[in-house]
Amino acid sequence: MIDLHCHILHGLDDGAETAAESLQMAHLFERTGYRMVAATPHMVPGTSWMPPIDRIKTRVTALNQTITDAGIELEIVPGMEIAIDPQIPDLLDDDRLLPLGNASCLLIEPAFQQLPPGWDKVIFAILAKGYSVLLAHPERCVQLAANPGLIDRLIGSGVYLQVNWGSFLGQYGRAVARTARLLAENGKIHCLATDSHRPDGHHPARIRAAAAELGGLIGRENLQRITTDNPLRVLNGEPPQPMTVSGAGTGRTKKRWWRLW
Numbered sequence: 434m435i436d437l438h439c440h441i442l443h444g445l446d447d448g449a450e451t452a453a454e455s456l457q458m459a460h461l462f463e464r465t466g467y468r469m470v471a472a473t474p475h476m477v478p479g480t481s482w483m484p485p486i487d488r489i490k491t492r493v494t495a496l497n498q499t500i501t502d503a504g505i506e507l508e509i510v511p512g513m514e515i516a517i518d519p520q521i522p523d524l525l526d527d528d529r530l531l532p533l534g535n536a537s538c539l540l541i542e543p544a545f546q547q548l549p550p551g552w553d554k555v556i557f558a559i560l561a562k563g564y565s566v567l568l569a570h571p572e573r574c575v576q577l578a579a580n581p582g583l584i585d586r587l588i589g590s591g592v593y594l595q596v597n598w599g600s601f602l603g604q605y606g607r608a609v610a611r612t613a614r615l616l617a618e619n620g621k622i623h624c625l626a627t628d629s630h631r632p633d634g635h636h637p638a639r640i641r642a643a644a645a646e647l648g649g650l651i652g653r654e655n656l657q658r659i660t661t662d663n664p665l666r667v668l669n670g671e672p673p674q675p676m677t678v679s680g681a682g683t684g685r686t687k688k689r690w691w692r693l694w
């Protein structure tokens with residue numbers, strides 16, 4: 434598997450606090466079955482969380498060396514989790530934002546409640562500059578969770594959706610778990626990621642259990658697509674593919690998608 438969202442680099446945000454914790458997380462990723470991980474420290478324009486690109490790349494190089502020395506089979510690539518903000522187009526022009534794996538897709542974090550005014554213009558400005566957008570954990574955004582039509586319009590505009598494993602595990606409450614499940618049932622997930630911040634928040638056994646359950650819900654082919662194939666496509670600068678939803682299932686689940694909200 435390939436993870437496109439985690440906070441494994443230490444000392445840059447609310448993720449790993451020490452180099453030892455980063456190494457511990459790398460070990461857990463390997464045990465879970467990951468072979469590649471994008472390190473995505475928070476980038477929140479206008480705050481102290483604005484890590485310079487060079488610092489992220491230097492930390493990634495150092496961590497890869499540590500991981501190799503420890504005999505762990507895992508590769509870290511650089512990235513950022515960028516909070517949606519009107520400054521994003523200017524920051525892009527100034528080369529201060531880092532796409533996932535140095536390719537062409539930006540991991541964009543929506544607000545947890547209401548999206549800020551003008552957020553849609555920011556998304557379109559990013560797309561117009563030739564980047565693609567992977568929207569981090571939309572199931573955790575109250576405004577998006579309450580507006581499935583808005584999610585459909587985002588996907589229709591070319592935005593890709595990244596859902597957290599933890600949402601299926603109930604880590605953020607029942608409402609978020611329900612939204613994640615609905616997104617899965619309706620084939621609206623492009624990538625699954627851990628968004629892990631600490632070694633103690635990432636249990637290989639729990640992810641394997643969630644994978645078994647999710648595989649039963651969406652099928653093994655879709656699970657492979659959103660955990661491995663699509664993340665790799667993103668890192669290669671290719672568009673992730675939508676999940677396949679069976680004909681009968683499409684009709685049945687689409688009704689539920691709209692009726693429940």
Ligand SMILES: [Fe+2]
Pocket residue numbers: 438439440514628
């Ligand atoms: Fe995150």
